[in-house]
Amino acid sequence: MRGYEQRGGGLMADSNSKGRLVEWFRLWRSPLRKFLSSRGAVPAADLDDVAQEVFLRLMRYDRTELIEHPQAYLFKMATNVAAEWAIRGRYVKSREPEWLAEIASKERVEDEAGQVELQDEIECALKTLTPRQREVMKLQFYEGLGRHEIADRLATTERSVKRVLMKGYAKLRLELRPELLKEVSHGRE
Amino acid sequence: MDANDRRERIAEEAAEWWVTLQGEVTRVEREQFIDWLRESGLHVAEMLRIAQVHGALKQFERWSKISTDGSGGDEDVVVPLPNSETPPKPTPDIPKRTPRLLTLALAAALVLVAVGLSVNYWLSLRGTVIETARGERRDVSLADGSTVQVDPQSRLRVKYEPERRLVVLDRGRALFHVAKNKERPFLVTADGTTVRAVGTAFGVEKRDRGVVVTVSEGRVAVGPTPSVSVPAVATSPEASAVRKEGSADVPAVTARRAAGSSKRSPEVLLDAGEQVTVAEGGGVEPVRAVDSGRALAWADGRLVFENDSVEHVVEEFNRYNRIQLEVRDAELVKRPISGTFSAADPESFVAFLQTVVAVNVRQDDAGNTVIEPAR
Numbered sequence: 001m002r003g004y005e006q007r008g009g010g011l012m013a014d015s016n017s018k019g020r021l022v023e024w025f026r027l028w029r030s031p032l033r034k035f036l037s038s039r040g041a042v043p044a045a046d047l048d049d050v051a052q053e054v055f056l057r058l059m060r061y062d063r064t065e066l067i068e069h070p071q072a073y074l075f076k077m078a079t080n081v082a083a084e085w086a087i088r089g090r091y092v093k094s095r096e097p098e099w100l101a102e103i104a105s106k107e108r109v110e111d112e113a114g115q116v117e118l119q120d121e122i123e124c125a126l127k128t129l130t131p132r133q134r135e136v137m138k139l140q141f142y143e144g145l146g147r148h149e150i151a152d153r154l155a156t157t158e159r160s161v162k163r164v165l166m167k168g169y170a171k172l173r174l175e176l177r178p179e180l181l182k183e184v185s186h187g188r189e
Numbered sequence: 190m191d192a193n194d195r196r197e198r199i200a201e202e203a204a205e206w207w208v209t210l211q212g213e214v215t216r217v218e219r220e221q222f223i224d225w226l227r228e229s230g231l232h233v234a235e236m237l238r239i240a241q242v243h244g245a246l247k248q249f250e251r252w253s254k255i256s257t258d259g260s261g262g263d264e265d266v267v268v269p270l271p272n273s274e275t276p277p278k279p280t281p282d283i284p285k286r287t288p289r290l291l292t293l294a295l296a297a298a299l300v301l302v303a304v305g306l307s308v309n310y311w312l313s314l315r316g317t318v319i320e321t322a323r324g325e326r327r328d329v330s331l332a333d334g335s336t337v338q339v340d341p342q343s344r345l346r347v348k349y350e351p352e353r354r355l356v357v358l359d360r361g362r363a364l365f366h367v368a369k370n371k372e373r374p375f376l377v378t379a380d381g382t383t384v385r386a387v388g389t390a391f392g393v394e395k396r397d398r399g400v401v402v403t404v405s406e407g408r409v410a411v412g413p414t415p416s417v418s419v420p421a422v423a424t425s426p427e428a429s430a431v432r433k434e435g436s437a438d439v440p441a442v443t444a445r446r447a448a449g450s451s452k453r454s455p456e457v458l459l460d461a462g463e464q465v466t467v468a469e470g471g472g473v474e475p476v477r478a479v480d481s482g483r484a485l486a487w488a489d490g491r492l493v494f495e496n497d498s499v500e501h502v503v504e505e506f507n508r509y510n511r512i513q514l515e516v517r518d519a520e521l522v523k524r525p526i527s528g529t530f531s532a533a534d535p536e537s538f539v540a541f542l543q544t545v546v547a548v549n550v551r552q553d554d555a556g557n558t559v560i561e562p563a564r
Contacts, residue, residue, distance in 0.1 A: 063227075122248075138255055170239075172246070174197065
């Protein structure tokens with residue numbers, strides 16, 4: 001009579017590897033990576049439109065199914081829409097032929113200057129964060145610590161670490177210029 | 190609120206979701222996330238942007254150049270956490286988000302309605318939340334193989350740490366089957382009481398009159414939550430078995446507090462077939478022997494009554510079912526009843542009532558069952 005639930009990436013996660021940044025990717029690493037890669041790339045100017053299309057698709061989908069893997073669905077849909085629109089040439093606002101060609105072909109010319117500009121931009125944006133926010137981000141991205149480990153290292157609570165991360169992400173989103181975020185999508189996988 | 194402010198607020202919400210989704214999320218949280226995404230294309234857009242920010246940070250190569258000087262400590266007002274299993278309740282340091290922020294008093298039902306980011310979302314940031322509504326029972330598997338059978342209208346939070354496994358029972362009751370792990374004790378906290386187990390099956394109920402712990406297998410230790418030491422007081426033997434909500438049934442502990450109360454945290458050891466109630470004031474009633482199968486039948490969705498009033502029985506059924514029963518017969522409600530019923534089958538109970546006394550049974554407009562005296 002007993003049913004067992006929560007196997008969809010909830011409480012059944014492996015508790016031993018808790019804390020490692022890589023761990024949480026397990027369930028939606030692939031869709032997210034594809035979305036961030038050139039193949040899933042969405043030009044900044046079109047992101048709102050793509051998002052609107054994804055929104056409509058989410059509404060049409062069966063809610064119970066979406067709930068099983070929400071992030072996976074979100075990024076897969078975004079990638080699909082981007083791909084469909086690229087093929088159908090629905091991107092009106094972007095610089096066209098060379099950009100589309102870049103999307104279509106699997107090999108990309110490494111845009112050295114673009115990469116440096118991106119790094120500059122991120123460095124600049126990071127400076128607008130508070131020292132605490134920078135510290136937590138650094139521990140997460142540079143040292144690859146999980147939230148629990150960050151909390152231990154900084155002698156604070158996980159809840160506090162989450163809040164710092166939240167504020168940091170929100171600030172960066174507002175600071176980083178959208179066109180350069182597009183560059184991210186074009187960058188290395 | 191103008192477009193920019195709105196965008197900023199949504200960016201913050203998206204960042205919140207991003208950080209939350211990095212950890213282990215419950216089904217409820219996933220539901221809330223989907224519902225949030227489906228509120229507006231703007232939500233979707235901001236979520237995608239936050240993902241891109243994350244991508245950017247991953248590609249950033251100059252972390253070693255980034256200075257973190259000046260990071261002296263937490264910048265928000267932080268409620269200091271004592272080293273206990275009971276996290277503090279949300280305090281004013283949580284910034285007021287939107288006009289839709291609901292108070293803590295509005296509980297389980299709203300989780301399932303998921304109106305934007307409710308207060309429950311905040312609470313869920315501290316450990317994984319399992320919450321049930323009226324009529325909803327859940328069986329949950331935990332990462333270590335332990336299982337929890339959760340009664341309706343209950344709420345608990347699970348936090349697994351390397352050294353121990355923590356559960357906080359905020360409301361209601363649950364039956365735990367704990368996977369054996371000596372190095373990692375399993376602790377359940379309800380109010381100021383903590384139950385410690387190693388490899389065992391036991392139920393914890395949070396009631397108005399206190400916390401009731403019943404052991405089915407193995408052995409547990411029941412005591413006050415560490416760092417809060419309360420003297421144990423022996424109360425009178427007529428520890429009532431009536432479970433009336435909100436009644437003044439709590440034994441008058443204060444009048445009997447032992448002189449020279451000790452600071453040592455007293456622990457009561459419970460074996461299989463034993464039950465103890467810890468009253469609100471911390472007083473521990475004497476351990477009593479019970480038929481644990483019957484005392485914990487609720488976990489399997491069975492309700493066992495022994496000379497309980499019809500009123501009480503109906504109350505219990507109503508917790509387990511969406512369709513409510515109502516008895517409009519002053520005499521009948523007081524009648525004592527004994528028996529075992531399936532919680533999911535109130536019709537059998539109604540049929541049983543009809544054999545006891547002549548009544549009329551009908552559905553009202555809301556679909557609920559009304560039982561009235563036969564004319």
